[in-house]
Amino acid sequence: ERSIGFRAFRSLPERWQFTLGGGVSHIRYLTLTNFNATTFDVRSSLGYQGAENRIQANASWLLDHAMAQRPGGNRRGWLTSLGWQTQLSGQLRGELNWSRQTWRGQTDYLSSVIDAKRNQETHILRTSLQWPVAPHQFLQFEWRQVWNHENISIFQYRDRQLQLSWQWQY
Numbered sequence: 185e186r187s188i189g190f191r192a193f194r195s196l197p198e199r200w201q202f203t204l205g206g207g208v209s210h211i212r213y214l215t216l217t218n219f220n221a222t223t224f225d226v227r228s229s230l231g232y233q234g235a236e237n238r239i240q241a242n243a244s245w246l247l248d249h250a251m252a253q254r255p256g257g258n259r260r261g262w263l264t265s266l267g268w269q270t271q272l273s274g275q276l277r278g279e280l281n282w283s284r285q286t287w288r289g290q291t292d293y294l295s296s297v298i299d300a301k302r303n304q305e306t307h308i309l310r311t312s313l314q315w316p317v318a319p320h321q322f323l324q325f326e327w328r329q330v331w332n333h334e335n336i337s338i339f340q341y342r343d344r345q346l347q348l349s350w351q352w353q354y
Contacts, residue, residue, distance in 0.1 A: 264284050267279065310329075
């Protein structure tokens, strides 16, 4: 993926940052070639960095161009998110994030079976705790809730995940 970014045209108050960028990515499946696609995005981010807190809001417009006869064809959408990171106690850090992604299909999903354009809306709520265990190494406990709402009911789902992971950050 290639992307560009630059600072805002006007200066912002201290500790605030705004970026605007874009990107292009291409995905190729070895066995499902009709799902190959190129995605274009325009994204913005507004953030605040305090002594113990960091808050960030993001918005992206997305265009997903199907390279073959993918069910639903091309699609457009939005990705928005809001996140907060804070120092909780000692070296224990906490994080809370919410995101929403929408996709609107261009054509009927499978006109011979499902004669509807696919409209998808996914919400993800995520929270995590991070404990440093060594320089550049963290244990992370994460809880994630996913709600996938769709107008085609067979694609709807809800999911909950708990994960304990070790991370190395350079």
